[in-house]
Amino acid sequence: MRDFAYARAGTAEAAVGTLAAPRTAVIAGGTELLNWFRLGIAAADRVVDIGGLDELRGIARDGDELRIGALATLNEVGEHPLVTRLAGALASACLQAASAQVRNRATIGGNVLQRTRCPYFRAEEPLPWPCNKRDPGSGCASLAGRHERQAIFGWTQDCVAVQPSDPAVALAALDARADVLGPAGPRTIPMREFHLTQREAAAAGEPMRETRLGADELITGYRLPVSTAGQAYVKVRERASYEYAIVSAAADVRLAEGAGGPRAAGAKGQSAEGAGGPRAAGAGEQRIAAARVALGSVAQRPWRLTAAEAELPGTPLTREALLPVIERAMADAVPLPQNGFKVTMARNAAVRALLAAGGAA
């Protein structure tokens, strides 16, 4: 790791004020930044530490909103009673991310800014292969090489990587907004729009841009509408813990009042597949009143299935009924030669997340 000059920010404004100069990086937890420095993904002459800013800490309810400070660690978010109760999919996503010790350092603000886990991208410089993210114009080694873990939506010939953040998927599904501070003052970015697919970035004339956050802006926190609907986060991975998702799905489901009566399916804890909600004894078929669902690790952004969300009200909460709805909503998936399985896997994850959120899994 090359050395850098270091300063502790006393206020968020002071931190933002340093970002106008080139090669200045912000450090909070540091779990990503230090590895970027080691690999040569990022280089900085100056690092400004925001870790001491109490104004960016804390988790609290503010009316109909849940406010989460950017410096809240993934463990703090994941185990906070307000989050488990009012944004259960986010809590579950946080606790299924990384490891216990990484989660004690990694912050919810920095987490959504992590870069792809594409192995061609995450190699030590000098790269022995092309990568447009590392060396614009060099090409994409993954497209010509291994790409079974890569995107099925929104990719281009220039890059097929996916965004790996678990919390970002839940934040997008739950309509969270990021509070952002820049030189011109504060603004908010809906988390549904925070990340960009390669196609969106190319259309905007910046093919390698990954988020709408400006280089001179800082995430100070998030606001989420509180939800008492059932929620779940399903993460499919090659080992049971401490592994990135192959695909994931976050869901929030409100059931229709009917034969069984309304039933608040409690937020799922650590395991989205857990015991499931209590079955309404003798109740008829449960139907969905409203649902939100987003897929993770299928694109360079969390992928809300908006077509499904429009169709789900009135749909029975059964695997048989949900499968065709999700399938139709994913009809525009364009898998690469090696990752067609991700279409099926993502479809199934979405169905499982909806069932778990509705208490039927």
Added chain:
Amino acid sequence: MTLDFARRVEVTLRLNARSRTTVVSPRTTLLDWLRDDIGLTGAKKGCNEGACGTCTVLVDGRRMNGCLTLVVQCEGRSVTTVEGLAGMKGAGEVGGELHPVQRAFADHDAFQCGYCTPGQLMSAVACIAEGHATDDASVREWMSGNICRCSAYPQITAAVLAAAREEAGR
């Protein structure tokens, strides 16, 4: 507003219950500082990217990867390494009576080569303090950040649960 960026930074922290003031280059990780400057080589440099957990130490009682932590981020904090574990209970000298978690690891044969053990021990102490050492599944989930290539996982799990039971019974 301008901030003063420095290439050498003075940091005061507590290390294994003893106050220390040091001057470091900002890029110095807690792991490198412990091993190379202080000579505490319990925490190991396995992967140096947060993937293996063998550099796990406690910072203000919370387990963290020493390789993902800069010394400058530890200003005013209290760091505990495996070398400080034996002395933790009795305020005695380092090298005193083994910590209950250390004893449980020995009693349960919870290691073969021992390379991951310092990280496993520190992670286990925190896992128990957090209240996550409740059953096999919970221990396996909350200890998943510590890799053991000898695959002593069943013995490690048993040791963590035994130490947790002992702690609860005290």
